[in-house]
Every structure is written in C-alpha cells, then in structure tokens.
Amino acid sequence: MKLERRVALITGAGSGIGRGSALMFAREGARIAVADIDEASAAETARQIKEQGGEALAIGADVGNPEHAQAMVEAALRRWGAIDILYNNAATEGPICFAAQITIEQFDRVIGVNLRGTWLAMKYALPAMMEKRRGSILNVSSLAGLKATPGGAAYVASKFAVIGITQAVAIEYGKYNIRANCIIPGWIETPMVHRLFGAALPQSSVTAPPLRRIGQPQDVAKAALFLVSDDADYITGTVFTVDGGINAGDHGP
Numbered sequence: 377m378k379l380e381r382r383v384a385l386i387t388g389a390g391s392g393i394g395r396g397s398a399l400m401f402a403r404e405g406a407r408i409a410v411a412d413i414d415e416a417s418a419a420e421t422a423r424q425i426k427e428q429g430g431e432a433l434a435i436g437a438d439v440g441n442p443e444h445a446q447a448m449v450e451a452a453l454r455r456w457g458a459i460d461i462l463y464n465n466a467a468t469e470g471p472i473c474f475a476a477q478i479t480i481e482q483f484d485r486v487i488g489v490n491l492r493g494t495w496l497a498m499k500y501a502l503p504a505m506m507e508k509r510r511g512s513i514l515n516v517s518s519l520a521g522l523k524a525t526p527g528g529a530a531y532v533a534s535k536f537a538v539i540g541i542t543q544a545v546a547i548e549y550g551k552y553n554i555r556a557n558c559i560i561p562g563w564i565e566t567p568m569v570h571r572l573f574g575a576a577l578p579q580s581s582v583t584a585p586p587l588r589r590i591g592q593p594q595d596v597a598k599a600a601l602f603l604v605s606d607d608a609d610y611i612t613g614t615v616f617t618v619d620g621g622i623n624a625g626d627h628g629p
C-alpha cells in the first residue's frame with residue numbers, strides 16, 4: 377500500500393475528483409479527513425470509505441472561510457495528530473459570462489474559494505507539517521490555469537494563481553521536506569462538468585483529447601496518488617497535466 381497510515385485531508389471530497397481520490401487513497405491505507413461545504417456529501421464519502429474497510433472523518437467546511445479552514449485542519453489534527461497530505465481540490469466554477477458581467481460578489485466568491493481557500497488550508501496545515509518535517513501538498517488547478525478560456529475570467533484567474541501559490545510554497549518549504557505540486561485535470565466527467573454542460577456532454581469532450589475519451593475521476597486520482605506518495609519524493613513545484621493529451625497541442629481529425 378502506497379499511503380499506509382498516512383493522514384490525508386482532502387477538500388471538496390464529497391463529489392467528483394475529490395471523492396474518487398478519497399476512496400483510492402483510503403484503499404492505499406490512508407486515513408482520510410473528508411472536507412466539503414456540503415456536509416452530507418462529505419458524510420457519504422466517509423461512509424463509502426468505512427464500507428471498504430478504511431478510516432474517515434467527515435468535516436463540513438467552507439474552505440474560503442478562515443474560521444472554517446482552521447477548524448477543518450484542527451479537526452484532522454485532533455483526530456490523528458498529523459496531516460501528511462493536504463489535497464486542495466474544492467473549487468467553484470463561478471458564473472459563465474464575459475469579464476465585465478461578473479458581479480463583485482461572484483468574483484470575490486470564486487477567488488475566495490479557489491485561491492484563498494487553497495492558501496488558507498496551507499496556512500493552517502503547514503505548521504503541523506513543519507513540526508513533523510514531512511508533508512505533501514497537492515493543489516488542483518485546471519487547463520484554464522494554463523490558457524484562458526472565454527466565459528470564466530474569475531475561474532481562469534483563480535486557477536492561474538493556484539499554480540503560482542503552489543510553486544511559491546514549493547520553493548519556500550522544500551528545505552523542510554514539504555513538497556507542493558499542482559495537478560491539472562482536463563475534461564473529467566464529474567457533477568461540475570454536468571452542471572456546466574448538461575446531461576449530454578459536448579462532442580469536443582471526446583474529440584479534444586488525443587486519447588479520444590473524456591477523463592474519469594479515477595484518472596486524476598491515480599496521478600494524485602503518485603504525486604502525494606513517496607514515489608514522487610523528488611518532485612515538487614511541478615505542474616502535472618491529466619488531460620488525455622489536450623495540452624500537448626492541436627491534433628488532426
């Protein structure tokens with residue numbers, strides 16, 4: 377098992393990529409703090425982990441709220457005494473409109489959850505990692521964090537920034553044996569994608585990736601497992617795409 381007895385705090389683990397990763401990490405021996413703003417969905421993921429023989433703690437938290445973020449980290453530390461892995465996966469997609477149409481509240485919410493939430497969890501978890509001189513952080517960006525897409529300026533900005541803050545943390549904390557990496561999902565079939573595009577996903581979700589299929593949460597979970605595990609113990613500050621090859625360039629029909 378690759379994560380035997382490790383403690384992993386995963387945000388947004390009530391759904392999609394977060395839930396898929398939580399279940400996979402638990403099968404690899406990790407104890408999982410399952411955090412989500414939707415407490416019932418966090419509880420359901422925790423139930424599924426326990427059903428497969430694992431250990432889990434469900435935590436209701438809005439990662440963008442400093443008190444919630446601190447309480448989330450403290451709950452995991454109280455339960456298990458350490459956070460070995462922090463996986464900042466929670467995000468909100470925000471409105472689909474051009475930049476000038478985004479309201480102040482919508483802009484602040486997207487940046488507040490996606491960027492500030494990622495920073496807050498690191499802010500509160502890093503001291504515990506420093507104490508143990510060990511830690512692995514994985515932050516979730518997006519292809520929209522590498523190249524802008526129209527209709528989601530706040531989301532794009534937040535995901536570019538997630539890469540920046542991950543690399544800043546990687547260079548600051550490397551000497552303390554704390555790694556920080558960024559994962560870039562491409563098209564992954566999750567409730568978020570269905571919210572954006574409806575039940576029938578656009579044909580481009582299959583034709584855009586050179587590998588000619590839409591990704592599944594397990595595709596991201598497998599890469600995440602590698603990045604947080606000791607198999608990646610000389611990898612920090614990296615930006616790791618899991619996109620079926622979309623970012624490699626345009627391809628023919």
Ligand SMILES: NC(=O)c1ccc[n+]([C@@H]2O[C@H](COP(=O)([O-])OP(=O)(O)OC[C@H]3O[C@@H](n4cnc5c(N)ncnc54)[C@H](O)[C@@H]3O)[C@@H](O)[C@H]2O)c1
Binds near residue numbers: 394412417437516
């Ligand atoms: N699905 C894709 O195609 C895709 C592509 C690129 C990046 N991503 C990124 O992957 C991550 C997971 O996305 P997903 O597709 O699984 O989405 P999802 O909507 O299925 O899951 C996101 C989870 O985050 C939770 N969440 C939202 N706001 C929160 C908050 N303030 N505090 C705590 N939890 C909160 C939601 O309740 C939900 O359970 C996100 O960071 C997303 O931006 C997804």
